[in-house]
Amino acid sequence: DIQLTQSPSSLSASVGDTITLTCRAGQSISTYLNWYQHKPGKAPKLLIYAASTLQSRVPSRFSGSGSGTHFTLTISSLQTEDFATYYCQQSYSTRPTFGRGTKVEVK
Amino acid sequence: EVQLLESGGGLVHPGGSLRLSCAASGVTFSSFGMSWVRQAPGRGLEWVSGLSASGGVTYYVDSVKGRFTISRDNSKNTLYLQMNSLRAEDTAVYYCAKERLGVASPDTFDYWGQGTLVTVSP
Numbered sequence: 674d675i676q677l678t679q680s681p682s683s684l685s686a687s688v689g690d691t692i693t694l695t696c697r698a699g700q701s702i703s704t705y706l707n708w709y710q711h712k713p714g715k716a717p718k719l720l721i722y723a724a725s726t727l728q729s730r731v732p733s734r735f736s737g738s739g740s741g742t743h744f745t746l747t748i749s750s751l752q753t754e755d756f757a758t759y760y761c762q763q764s765y766s767t768r769p770t771f772g773r774g775t776k777v778e779v780k
Numbered sequence: 781e782v783q784l785l786e787s788g789g790g791l792v793h794p795g796g797s798l799r800l801s802c803a804a805s806g807v808t809f810s811s812f813g814m815s816w817v818r819q820a821p822g823r824g825l826e827w828v829s830g831l832s833a834s835g836g837v838t839y840y841v842d843s844v845k846g847r848f849t850i851s852r853d854n855s856k857n858t859l860y861l862q863m864n865s866l867r868a869e870d871t872a873v874y875y876c877a878k879e880r881l882g883v884a885s886p887d888t889f890d891y892w893g894q895g896t897l898v899t900v901s902p
Contacts, residue, residue, distance in 0.1 A: 716892035
């Protein structure tokens with residue numbers, strides 16, 4: 674299985690901050706990398722697919738970049754509704770795997 | 781609007797069985813692959829199983845192979861997960877998720893249900 678390592682595991686931030694989350698793959702996965710937002714008791718939400726393509730109706734303050742083994746998710750001007758856990762997921766393999774998540778908390 | 785509604789979760793003893801269902805609406809169900817993804821208490825997301833649009837090709841994570849069976853009834857717009865020989869480590873919220881494109885293998889999940897809780901305990 675392809676391992677994904679997310680860092681940091683948690684971070685504290687304030688509304689208006691710009692934050693960057695990292696996801697590293699155990700092998701090259703080209704741009705087969707997706708990002709999801711997950712809030713407790715809610716359905717996970719697709720934010721970014723193919724490393725950098727914004728999913729429909731997702732605010733433009735979310736952006737993704739990277740290829741190969743190193744990927745980032747940047748949230749510009751953090752909003753109240755953005756406090757959540759973010760997961761990366763690889764779709765390179767026919768058996769997808771997720772990172773362990775980064776929890777974004779209020780400072 | 782695409783909606784996915786899971787059902788069938790509950791409390792089961794180790795070694796027992798459960799069948800989860802996921803009813804889809806607002807989408808041409810037969811055109812898309814579907815998957816089950818779970819989240820154990822205090823843990824992250826784990827993909828469990830996937831199924832092609834036709835139902836002819838299935839995929840499983842190693843830990844559930846031989847115990848879980850994924851299937852679908854396109855005439856009823858419903859996805860299933862038959863879970864046998866359940867273990868404590870199968871305790872989780874189980875989500876069904878729809879593929880973004882009509883590709884054969886699990887890829888990118890653009891819609892998810894709210895989840896159904898499965899608890900495996902003596």
